[in-house]
Amino acid sequence: MIPKLMFKNTFLFFGLLIVSCGKNNAQVNPTINDTIIATEATEIITDGLVLGSENFSYLPIIKGKKIAVVANATSTVPFRRMHLVDYLLQRNFNIKRIFAPEHGFRGTADAGEVVKDGKDIKTGLPIISLYGSNKKPKPEQLDGIEVVIFDIQDVGARFYTYISTLHYVMEACAEQNIPLLVLDRPNPNGSIVDGPILEPEYTSFVGMHKIPVLHGMTIGEYAKMINGEKWLKNGIHCDLTVIPCKNYKRTMSYSLPVKPSPNLPNDQSINLYASLCFFEGTNVSVGRGTDIQFQIYGSPYLPKTDFTFTPKPNEGAKDPLYNGKVCYGEDLTAVEKVTQLELKWLLKAYHQTTDKTKFFNSFFTKLAGTPKLQQQIEAGLTEKQIRDSWQPGLENFKNIRKKYLIYP
Numbered sequence: 122m123i124p125k126l127m128f129k130n131t132f133l134f135f136g137l138l139i140v141s142c143g144k145n146n147a148q149v150n151p152t153i154n155d156t157i158i159a160t161e162a163t164e165i166i167t168d169g170l171v172l173g174s175e176n177f178s179y180l181p182i183i184k185g186k187k188i189a190v191v192a193n194a195t196s197t198v199p200f201r202r203m204h205l206v207d208y209l210l211q212r213n214f215n216i217k218r219i220f221a222p223e224h225g226f227r228g229t230a231d232a233g234e235v236v237k238d239g240k241d242i243k244t245g246l247p248i249i250s251l252y253g254s255n256k257k258p259k260p261e262q263l264d265g266i267e268v269v270i271f272d273i274q275d276v277g278a279r280f281y282t283y284i285s286t287l288h289y290v291m292e293a294c295a296e297q298n299i300p301l302l303v304l305d306r307p308n309p310n311g312s313i314v315d316g317p318i319l320e321p322e323y324t325s326f327v328g329m330h331k332i333p334v335l336h337g338m339t340i341g342e343y344a345k346m347i348n349g350e351k352w353l354k355n356g357i358h359c360d361l362t363v364i365p366c367k368n369y370k371r372t373m374s375y376s377l378p379v380k381p382s383p384n385l386p387n388d389q390s391i392n393l394y395a396s397l398c399f400f401e402g403t404n405v406s407v408g409r410g411t412d413i414q415f416q417i418y419g420s421p422y423l424p425k426t427d428f429t430f431t432p433k434p435n436e437g438a439k440d441p442l443y444n445g446k447v448c449y450g451e452d453l454t455a456v457e458k459v460t461q462l463e464l465k466w467l468l469k470a471y472h473q474t475t476d477k478t479k480f481f482n483s484f485f486t487k488l489a490g491t492p493k494l495q496q497q498i499e500a501g502l503t504e505k506q507i508r509d510s511w512q513p514g515l516e517n518f519k520n521i522r523k524k525y526l527i528y529p
Contacts, residue, residue: 179302179364183214186267189258191220191251191290195274195306195379205272205304210244217266222273222286223252224382224437252282256326257289263297271303274381275340277310278395279319280327280488281381284343288329291347291359300360305341305527309391311371313337314522315462316395318514319490328490333511333518334462335395338525341365345525365527383437390415393453396463399494402485405470406432406448410441418466419450422475428452464504471498 188209190196196205209216219226219241226241226248239248249255249262263269271290273283287303294301316334324330330352336343341363346352348359376388385391394415400407408417410432417430426449432441451466474480477499486492497507 179304179362180212180214182300182302182362183209183268183270186215187265188214188216189218189220189263189266189269190216191222191269191271191273191286193222193224193226193273195377195381196272197379205270206241206244206246216244216246218262219246219248220251220258220262220269220290221248223282225250225252251286251289256286258293260293260297263293263299266297266299269294269299269301271301271340271344272306273340274306274377274379275308275343276381276385276391276394277308277313277335277337278398279316279330279332279334279336279490280398281394282326283381284340285326285329287340287344288347288352291344291361292353292357295353295357295359298360300362301344302362302364303341303344304364305339305366307366307369307373307375308337308339308371309375309377309388310335310395311337311339311373311375311528313395313460313462314515314519315511317489317491317494317511318518323486323490323492325487327487331518333515334490336518336522337371338522339366339371339527342525342527345527346522349525350521363527369528371528384409384414386412386414387416389454392458393456393463396459396466397453399467399485399488400470402482402488403467403470403480404474404482405450405480406430406442408432409438410435410444413452413454414438416454417450417452418470419448420470420474421446421448422479423449423470423473425449426451464507468498468504 190206190209192205197203198205198208203211206216206219240246241248249258251258269290271287273286275281275283291301313335314333314337318333319328319331321331330347330350338346344359344361344363348361351358353359377391380386381391385394390413397407397415397418400418404422405418405420408414408419408430411417411430412435414437417428419428419430421443428451429447429449431445431447432438432443433445434440450470453466471477471480481495485495489495493510494507497510
């Protein structure tokens with residue numbers, strides 16, 4: 122049986138603490154120069170999960186430094202039931218400013234909604250948006266900063282924009298010679314590597330690198346790959362330190378203690394996200410404007426069924442697709458956990474829609490990272506034929522990926 126890390130009611134100590142792959146963690150990939158620091162373990166929780174002590178190994182690195190933190194609502198110190206920023210301020214660390222990704226610092230903005238600069242009400246710290254026109258920290262925004270901490274929970278999908286924010290933060294730090302600490306967290310879809318590989322000419326903020334839709338890496342491992350593959354502008358190298366997880370294996374089932382964005386409310390939505398997100402490039406709703414987002418799909422143009430939903434404005438969806446209109450589709454809230462990128466629902470909806478000419482929109486190619494997937498679907502290829510076409514690219518990616526893995 123796969124061991125399960127139960128974090129819904131047991132507070133996980135984020136990336137600084139959570140789980141490393143063992144005693145020789147720092148020697149997993151000796152050819153990669155990025156620093157990996159192990160943490161001390163003092164308390165055993167359930168199923169072998171080991172939390173770290175308060176004597177965190179990263180604290181000496183930031184002591185006496187002027188700090189910027191890239192964070193959102195997931196950046197918590199759960200055993201303290203506190204946000205990372207609040208915790209570090211309480212311990213008298215010198216945080217100067219906060220950088221916020223998509224959905225904002227407190228995590229309430231809609232997907233795609235411009236996040237504005239501002240001030241954190243609780244701490245008074247300035248918040249600089251990295252979602253909108255300013256996706257990369259400017260030199261003046263890093264002026265005086267001596268170290269940057271990146272602590273955001275990812276879900277392992279190429280089009281989930283936190284890894285794009287990571288890229289630009291690494292690039293800005295490299296250009297300004299500022300060291301970056303990435304506080305690693307488990308990937309809830311950590312063992313799945315699947316989907317079409319992005320083609321460089323279709324690079325966008327929802328896909329910046331030649332990787333599959335599901336990359337099967339933690340955000341710390343991914344940061345190492347960005348450096349190692351020289352994906353930063355002009356091939357520059359970020360002074361990167363990864364604070365790894367403790368006693369973590371990517372085959373472990375991992376339940377997030379905090380939802381990573383407003384429209385991923387639970388484990389089921391996180392597991393189905395990569396498969397259902399393709400619908401965002403079609404005329405089919407994924408349930409934005411309901412409380413079971415990314416666990417259902419439907420539209421007014423699909424055949425009438427017993428299952429219906431009517432989107433209405435809510436947190437994270439101020440004006441959802443088909444606002445106030447009845448949608449027909451399928452309820453996936455009870456389907457078994459998927460272990461690959463599933464195409465069956467996308468193919469089913471395409472074949473059943475009443476108007477195929479209006480099914481896809483231009484965003485679909487950005488999500489797929491290639492025009493081939495839409496072409497294959499429109500040409501009537503089977504799921505197996507489509508999946509077979511991915512295999513050469515996936516095998517090549519897996520060989521590259523091996524160099525950067527921290528965990529077994």
